[in-house]
Amino acid sequence: xxLFVIGATGRTGREIVEQxxxxxHDVTAFVRxxxxxxxxxxxxxxxxxxxxxxxxxxxxxxxxxxxxSTLGPRHPFNPGSLLHDSALATTGAMxxxxxxxxxxxxxxxxxPGIPNRIVSxxxxxxxxxxxxxxxxxxxxxxxxxIVRPPRLTQEDYSxxxxxxxxxxxMGFTVSRKAVAAFMLDVIEQKKHLHKIVGIAK
Numbered sequence: 320x321x322l323f324v325i326g327a328t329g330r331t332g333r334e335i336v337e338q339x340x341x342x343x344h345d346v347t348a349f350v351r352x353x354x355x356x357x358x359x360x361x362x363x364x365x366x367x368x369x370x371x372x373x374x375x376x377x378x379x380x381x382x383x384x385x386x387x388s389t390l391g392p393r394h395p396f397n398p399g400s401l402l403h404d405s406a407l408a409t410t411g412a413m414x415x416x417x418x419x420x421x422x423x424x425x426x427x428x429x430x431p432g433i434p435n436r437i438v439s440x441x442x443x444x445x446x447x448x449x450x451x452x453x454x455x456x457x458x459x460x461x462x463x464x465i466v467r468p469p470r471l472t473q474e475d476y477s478x479x480x481x482x483x484x485x486x487x488x489m490g491f492t493v494s495r496k497a498v499a500a501f502m503l504d505v506i507e508q509k510k511h512l513h514k515i516v517g518i519a520k
Contacts, residue, residue: 320344320345320384320385320506320507321344321345321346321347321382321383321384322339322344322345322347322383322384322385322387322506323347323349323379323380323383323385323386323387323418324336324339324346324347324348324349324386324387324388324389325349325370325386325387325388325389325390325405325409326370326388326389326390326391326424327348327349327350327356327365327389328348328350328351328352328355328356329389329390330471330473330495331389331424331471331495331498331499332348332389334496334498334499335387335499335502335503336348336356336358336363337358337499338477338496338499338503339503340358340362340363342503342507343362344362345362345364346360346362346363346364347363347364347365347366347379347383348363348364348365348366349366349368349370349376349379350365350366350367350368351367351368351369351370353365353366353367366379370388370390370401370405370408370409371401371404371405371408372408373407373408373409373411373412373415374412376408376409376411376412377411377412377415377416379412380412380413380416380418381416381417381418382416383416383418384418384420384506385418385420385421385422385506386409386413386418386420386421386422387421387422387423387502387503387506388405388406388409388421388422388423388424389424389498389502390402390424391424399444399445399448400448400451401448402448402449402451402452403451403452405452406423406451406452406455406456406459409421410455410456410459410460411459413461414459414461419461419462420461420462420506421456421461421463421464422463422464422466422502422505422506423452423456423464423465423466424466424468424498424502425449425452425453425465425466425467425515426445426446426449426467426468427467427468427469427486427517427519428446429446429449429450429453429467430467430485430486430517432486453465453515457513462512462513463512463513464505464510464511464512464513464514464515464516465514465515465516466498466501466502466505466518467486467515467516467517467518468493468498468517468518469486469490469491469493469519470491470493471492471493471494471495471498472492472494472495473494473495474492474494474496475494476494476496476497476520477494477496477497477499477500478497478520479493479497479498479500479501479518479519479520480518480519480520481501481511481516481517481518482516482517482518483511483514483515483517484514484515484516484517485517486517486519487517487518487519489519490517490518490519491519491520492519492520493518493519493520494520497518497520501516501518
């Protein structure tokens with residue numbers, strides 16, 4: 320498949336790029352700073368662009384099978400609208416380009432529960448932005464899957480537990496490798512269409 324990755328220079332995005340190439344996919348990494356990507360592969364294309372620019376995204380997304388977005392906040396404690404603005408531009412570009420499939424990263428703190436309420440309060444600016452992002456994705460006519468992991472780690476495993484509409488029980492962390500594996504599995508296996516999915520170790 321031809322996969323389009325937004326946020327490819329982030330820690331989770333890099334995992335997606337590496338694992339997608341290892342699985343034999345063609346990958347386009349859409350990034351602000353192409354020089355950050357040192358990986359070289361004949362099936363990897365690196366494009367410079369702004370994730371909130373619908374026109375630039377629309378041209379770049381054409382002829383891809385799916386879009387994966389792993390954008391996170393640059394300053395999670397400060398007010399911002401990066402996730403909202405990128406979701407708006409991405410879904411608009413996908414509709415213009417005829418690409419339907421989107422798998423996008425959100426946060427487990429949106430699930431109910433006292434611990435999540437505490438996290439949501441501490442990171443309220445980021446939570447507000449990611450909630451707005453989810454609303455756009457769910458209502459903008461694309462074939463979406465929203466992935467809600469708990470605290471991300473750099474541990475070296477790619478197995479995971481997943482649960483539609485809720486967080487897996489006692490799921491407090493998950494590795495970025497596992498998140499990347501799940502997001503690719505969702506596309507390859509055509510699973511969790513129009514679903515919010517919690518994942519954990």
